[in-house]
Amino acid sequence: MINKSSYFSFIVLTISFLTSCIGDDFVFDEVEPMVVITSNLQTLALGTTFQIEAKYLDNVGAEQVLPKNWTSSASDIISVDQSGLITALNAGQSVITAELILDDMILEDQITVTVAEETTQSSNARTGVIESTSSYRLEGNFSLEKVGENLVLDIDETYQTTSALPGLYIYLTNNRNSNSGALEIGEVTVFSGAHSYTLPDDVGINDYQYLLYYCKPFSVKVGDGQFEN
Amino acid sequence: MKIQNILTVFIIMSILPMTVMAGGGWPQPKDKAYVKLSEWWTSSDQHYTDVGLIDPNVTLGIYTTSIYAEYGITNRLTGTIYFPFFSRALINNTVSSTTGEVLNAGDAINGLGDTDISLKYGITGSGSPIAISASVLFGIPLGNDLGGKDQNLQTGDGEFNQLIQLDAGSGFNLGSLSAYVNAHIAYNNRTSGFSDELRYGVEAGVATLDSKLWLIGRLNRVDSRKNGTLGNNSTGTSIFSNNAEFTSLGAEVSYKINDKLGFSAGITGAMNGRIILAAPSYTVGVFVNI
Numbered sequence: 087m088i089n090k091s092s093y094f095s096f097i098v099l100t101i102s103f104l105t106s107c108i109g110d111d112f113v114f115d116e117v118e119p120m121v122v123i124t125s126n127l128q129t130l131a132l133g134t135t136f137q138i139e140a141k142y143l144d145n146v147g148a149e150q151v152l153p154k155n156w157t158s159s160a161s162d163i164i165s166v167d168q169s170g171l172i173t174a175l176n177a178g179q180s181v182i183t184a185e186l187i188l189d190d191m192i193l194e195d196q197i198t199v200t201v202a203e204e205t206t207q208s209s210n211a212r213t214g215v216i217e218s219t220s221s222y223r224l225e226g227n228f229s230l231e232k233v234g235e236n237l238v239l240d241i242d243e244t245y246q247t248t249s250a251l252p253g254l255y256i257y258l259t260n261n262r263n264s265n266s267g268a269l270e271i272g273e274v275t276v277f278s279g280a281h282s283y284t285l286p287d288d289v290g291i292n293d294y295q296y297l298l299y300y301c302k303p304f305s306v307k308v309g310d311g312q313f314e315n
Numbered sequence: 316m317k318i319q320n321i322l323t324v325f326i327i328m329s330i331l332p333m334t335v336m337a338g339g340g341w342p343q344p345k346d347k348a349y350v351k352l353s354e355w356w357t358s359s360d361q362h363y364t365d366v367g368l369i370d371p372n373v374t375l376g377i378y379t380t381s382i383y384a385e386y387g388i389t390n391r392l393t394g395t396i397y398f399p400f401f402s403r404a405l406i407n408n409t410v411s412s413t414t415g416e417v418l419n420a421g422d423a424i425n426g427l428g429d430t431d432i433s434l435k436y437g438i439t440g441s442g443s444p445i446a447i448s449a450s451v452l453f454g455i456p457l458g459n460d461l462g463g464k465d466q467n468l469q470t471g472d473g474e475f476n477q478l479i480q481l482d483a484g485s486g487f488n489l490g491s492l493s494a495y496v497n498a499h500i501a502y503n504n505r506t507s508g509f510s511d512e513l514r515y516g517v518e519a520g521v522a523t524l525d526s527k528l529w530l531i532g533r534l535n536r537v538d539s540r541k542n543g544t545l546g547n548n549s550t551g552t553s554i555f556s557n558n559a560e561f562t563s564l565g566a567e568v569s570y571k572i573n574d575k576l577g578f579s580a581g582i583t584g585a586m587n588g589r590i591i592l593a594a595p596s597y598t599v600g601v602f603v604n605i
Contacts, residue, residue, distance in 0.1 A: 108421040115418070
């Protein structure tokens with residue numbers, strides 16, 4: 087009996103060792119590549135210069151440093167060199183374009199700059215709507231704007247989500263399918279109503295395209311919201 | 316309570332039927348013992364959400380090797396222990412399908428699991444057409460409730476629970492076949508802020524091949540009393556299964572090689588649920604009657 091018992095015990099234990107390895111779960115995380123002008127310039131003082139910043143985000147939303155082609159729609163009003171440095175030459179308005187040609191794709195983004203008495207940044211808030219992409223409740227509106235020296239993410243009073251998820255985190259990201267490379271704002275501790283987050287000093291208002299709600303321990307996307315402006 | 320508790324629920328779910336199978340309403344005779352070495356496992360990439368729908372998750376797995384033993388202290392009083400002496404919990408890597416890059420590295424922990432010690436008392440004597448017993452179980456939190464680099468892996472729930480259970484079973488003949496049916500109801504008092512649970516279920520078995528082969532079916536239900544103070548999200552990686560509820564259906568085959576030795580294999584799955592993995596669990600084991 088002992089021999090048979092040992093034999094079956096061996097089988098039982100072998101099953102454990104053969105089946106309990108860490109595997110791979112694949113995430114569909116491909117997004118459309120894009121060029122994004124992150125500078126928030128609105129007006130430029132006559133006779134001054136300003137460095138326009140633009141970034142190329144690849145097919146997983148990660149920034150890749152590649153040279154862009156810079157053009158001005160009215161180079162007699164605002165000139166631009168190939169580093170994105172612009173100079174206000176005369177009164178008027180110009181559309182500055184950052185362009186990147188990749189194989190069969192032409193990616194570009196534009197910003198309209200007016201030559202004025204002083205240099206100003208846009209004070210417009212970026213806004214969006216939070217929507218659930220799972221069966222967990224998640225809804226609300228959000229905005230991102232400068233408040234004094236701080237960049238503040240405001241979630242409005244229509245916001246609601248569930249407290250049933252462990253480790254629900256909020257991110258700013260350029261890939262709504264993954265939290266990889268995203269800016270982790272923090273763990274969600276408010277489940278309804280208005281609240282806000284003050285973002286780190288080095289975050290720009292145009293750095294990210296999406297707000298992402300993600301269950302971190304289980305790598306599960308719960309919902310997101312795209313900036314609409 | 317952590318995600319592991321989803322799994323722990325399954326473990327408990329599979330333990331209770333094991334108890335029933337070995338005894339149900341029937342205690343062990345004095346100085347007789349039943350010992351079972353088992354491997355139990357589940358792995359799932361989806362779960363029932365808080366509204367009872369199924370959502371995906373990164374694959375989670377737990378593999379538990381355990382010893383379960385019953386011993387007849389008297390003809391009416393049986394002592395039992397469930398000791399998961401090796402429990403492994405893991406979470407898979409998440410990998411970009413675009414770049415092949417590992418986005419979130421998987422993790423695994425190994426260790427002891429939570430251990431149950433219980434006493435069962437036979438209320439009715441031998442020869443009674445219906446065997447009724449009462450049990451009290453103590454869940455000893457020997458497992459790890461905050462394991463792994465993100466503390467999202469567990470081999471135990473970290474709470475000391477006490478469960479009282481009433482079993483009623485009856486054996487009968489189904490034509491030329493031996494059969495039995497057993498029902499149980501239990502109240503699981505949980506500590507550390509977890510909600511208590513009401514558990515109930517039925518089990519039926521029929522024997523063939525000269526009573527060497529038993530075919531067993533189980534239907535169990537767990538209802539949360541939702542009276543815990545933790546809520547569902549007290550820590551970053553926990554409480555996934557506090558207030559978990561489910562209905563499970565299980566099947567098991569048990570083959571006795573001789574009067575002393577046998578082996579078994581079973582599968583159990585949640586038919587519906589809330590805050591619990593949506594995948595079957597499996598078990599294989601070898602048992603001896605001493």
